[in-house]
Amino acid sequence: KAGVTQTPRYLIKTRGQQVTLSCSPISGHRSVSWYQQTPGQGLQFLFEYFSETQRNKGNFPGRFSGRQFSNSRSEMNVSTLELGDSALYLCASSLKRQTPYKDTQYFGPGTRLTVL
Amino acid sequence: KQEVTQIPAALSVPEGENLVLNCSFTDSAIYNLQWFRQDPGKGLTSLLLIQSSQREQTSGRLNASLDKSSGRSTLYIAASQPGDSATYLCAVRLNFGNEKLTFGTGTRLTIIP
Numbered sequence: 001k002a003g004v005t006q007t008p009r010y011l012i013k014t015r016g017q018q019v020t021l022s023c024s025p026i027s028g029h030r031s032v033s034w035y036q037q038t039p040g041q042g043l044q045f046l047f048e049y050f051s052e053t054q055r056n057k058g059n060f061p062g063r064f065s066g067r068q069f070s071n072s073r074s075e076m077n078v079s080t081l082e083l084g085d086s087a088l089y090l091c092a093s094s095l096k097r098q099t100p101y102k103d104t105q106y107f108g109p110g111t112r113l114t115v116l
Numbered sequence: 117k118q119e120v121t122q123i124p125a126a127l128s129v130p131e132g133e134n135l136v137l138n139c140s141f142t143d144s145a146i147y148n149l150q151w152f153r154q155d156p157g158k159g160l161t162s163l164l165l166i167q168s169s170q171r172e173q174t175s176g177r178l179n180a181s182l183d184k185s186s187g188r189s190t191l192y193i194a195a196s197q198p199g200d201s202a203t204y205l206c207a208v209r210l211n212f213g214n215e216k217l218t219f220g221t222g223t224r225l226t227i228i229p
Contacts (some may be wrong), residue, residue, distance in 0.1 A: 002160075006159075016147045033215050033216070033217075035217075042220075042221055042222070043207075043217075043219040044219075045216045045217065045218070048214075048215045048216065049216075055214075056214050056215065056216050058216070060186055061182070067193070074133050085171070088157075090159055090160065091142075092160075092215075092217075094215060103212075104150065104162050105150065105162065105215065105217065106162060107152070107159040107160040107162070108158045108159050109158060110157040110158070112157070114121075
């Protein structure tokens with residue numbers, strides 16, 4: 001079974017631009033969550049999508065948005081990029097609401113975003 | 117607000133030794149706790165998941181324990197190997213309906229051959 005895949009793996013953008021990151025969950029997984037990892041703040045939760053609906057949201061500005069498609073694939077968008085948005089962006093997938101006591105979250109390799 | 121702490125931030129031990137990594141959390145009302153490892157520049161690999169009703173989980177040379185009342189978890193690694201060198205992160209989840217994980221700051225482990 002293929003794992004969580006994220007594209008692209010690396011991105012370089014300049015301040016003010018926007019970026020879209022993609023995440024394909026493990027087959028059969030319906031929940032996708034996004035995290036930002038930086039050396040200073042560690043791993044922080046951005047948002048979670050399930051059945052094409054945002055279920056939970058972390059404490060990030062509105063420049064960070066996402067969506068989920070009917071095949072459970074998810075995209076994350078960051079508009080008006082700032083230098084502080086440079087980070088490793090990780091997505092995770094899980095079964096959710098199918099096996100409540102075995103709902104391990106599986107992470108992808110991440111997208112490394114550098115904002116110049 | 118849930119806060120998760122891992123001490124020490126870094127640890128170096130000779131190959132073959134047994135070791136314990138610590139994780140503490142401030143709100144004991146958790147749904148589960150998960151241990152991950154992260155290799156440099158890579159994503160997270162899930163090691164063990166402990167539900168709130170469980171006391172411990174084992175996988176190979178790894179054993180994780182959970183004491184909800186005291187807000188603590190430990191990850192025990194037996195007979196350490198150089199391949200165990202990585203950053204280890206614990207993460208807690210508050211409830212079934214919320215997939216959000218709150219992560220600790222991590223322990224960077226180096227196994228010295």
